[in-house]
Amino acid sequence: MELVSPGIGLIFWMTLAFGILLYILGRFAWKPILKSLREREESIDEALHQADKARKDMVDLKFSNEQLLADAKEERDALLRQAREIKEKLIGDAREKANTEANRIVESARVTIENEKKAAMIELKNQIARLSIEIAEKVLQRELDNKEKQNEYADALIRKMNLN
Numbered sequence: 001m002e003l004v005s006p007g008i009g010l011i012f013w014m015t016l017a018f019g020i021l022l023y024i025l026g027r028f029a030w031k032p033i034l035k036s037l038r039e040r041e042e043s044i045d046e047a048l049h050q051a052d053k054a055r056k057d058m059v060d061l062k063f064s065n066e067q068l069l070a071d072a073k074e075e076r077d078a079l080l081r082q083a084r085e086i087k088e089k090l091i092g093d094a095r096e097k098a099n100t101e102a103n104r105i106v107e108s109a110r111v112t113i114e115n116e117k118k119a120a121m122i123e124l125k126n127q128i129a130r131l132s133i134e135i136a137e138k139v140l141q142r143e144l145d146n147k148e149k150q151n152e153y154a155d156a157l158i159r160k161m162n163l164n
Contacts, residue, residue: 140153
């Protein structure tokens with residue numbers, strides 16, 4: 001039972017050894033231990049802070065990616081709209097050019113037809129005039145077979161010319 005009821009000398013020496021140990025630990029060990037604990041705590045805090053920052057960066061990056069995706073979709077839609085507009089403009093221009101060309105061809109054909117019509121009318125008039133002259137020659141030859149009738153006709157023509 002000696003262990004349960006220690007003597008005063010043992011308590012004194014144990015207290016003295018414990019005090020020296022506390023003094024040595026306080027003088028040399030506690031500061032480095034506390035310093036390393038503080039550093040560890042700071043590194044853990046820094047790691048947590050970095051993790052929060054990384055999480056926020058990931059959220060920002062995700063938002064940025066979504067924004068870029070939305071911008072890309074808008075740009076694609078704008079390009080498609082612009083391509084449609086260009087296509088419609090080209091089709092409209094081609095249609096307008098075709099209509100203009102068709103109108104020009106029709107007008108050219110109309111002018112050509114009109115010119116050919118005038119030429120045909122002139123040719124017809126010339127033929128009618130030639131036929132009229134031939135008929136008049138034949139009629140006059142028949143009527144003016146005799147010399148007396150010729151003189152009478154010439155006198156009538158001269159009288160008519162004087163009146164005009």
